[in-house]
Amino acid sequence: MLRVSVATCLLVAGTVLALASPARLEKGIVPSGPAKGAVERWFTAGSGPICSDARGAQGPCDLGRALAFRTFYDAGGTNALVFALYSRAVGNSVTRAVAQFRRAGQDWTVVRPVTGVYGEGPDSLSFEGGRATFTMNALMPGDALCCLTGKQRYTLDLATGAVTAGPKTASQVSPSSGKRSFAPRPEGYEGATYTHNGSEVLVDERAGIIRYQVPKASIRIAVSKGTVLFRGTFAASGEVTGTAYVFKAGCEPAPYAVSGRSDGSTIILKGIAPRRDPNSCAVTGTTASGAHTILRFDEHPGDF
DSSP: OOOOOOOOOOOOOOSOOOSOEEOEEEEESSOOSTTHHHHHHHHHSSSSOEEEOTTOOEEEOOGGGEEEEEEEEOTTSSOEEEEEEEOSSSSSOOEEEOEEEEEETTEEEEEEEOOSOOSBOOSOEEEETTEEEEEEEEOOTTOBTTBOOEEEEEEEETTTOOEEEOOOEEOOEETTTTEEOOOOOOTTOOOEEEEETTEEEEEETTTTEEEEEEOOGGGTTTOOTTOEEEEEEEOTTSEEEEEEEEOOTTSOOEEEEEEEEEOSSEEEEEOOEEEEOTTSSOEEEEESSSTTSEEEEEEOTTOO
């Protein structure tokens, strides 16, 4: 599941740090600081993040896909961790990627990809004893991928690239109202990427909207990028209620009530769907067994 992915880019140089040292943060929509050139090469050369075009073809990303870079440099100028936020597909879905870098002489180079880091952030980071430590906003059960309510502390071994994750701690949930208290929306965010019946969709739980991002070829005569498939409410308990739509080329969308649950990585909605006349736009009845009576959405791998 924003199931996220999530992928985060960490750049690390050097392996021995004796004392705790708060990192210097530089951030922007392009890489910055001494490691700028190495970060740009990693992001665009195909050895790092992979992006896809409107047809689904995959290849190296370009800097136009980047939404933000956070670069943390240690006091000695030999270590840097860079958290890159970017759009993997054409549109506004948000993904993170992770890699480790090292400075040798005047040159910065990629050491290895780093796995096992999830979530949003961090806002601060420190180096100590050959390790980097930082805290991410974490996905809790029932969370919207846009709006994470937990915290999780990570430790990265600068020599091996091994990541140790601490326990998640929850916050910002209001059980009295049953509504989720959302964290600030990341810049550029319009939804987490899910798949649905071969199409790519964006799920924005805060707004209560699921819209098509990359419709599969067989339905493009009826829907296009941005077409709203569901509009409703995502509750803190994981319950989802609202209105879904059945589409037919040349016809107005046919609405129907649906309800179900989200577990943070999979959404399943059920309802009695409209049945159309095969030769017109007329809705002639309903069905409890057609293809539209059960809607399943699965988090795109890699958002979180």
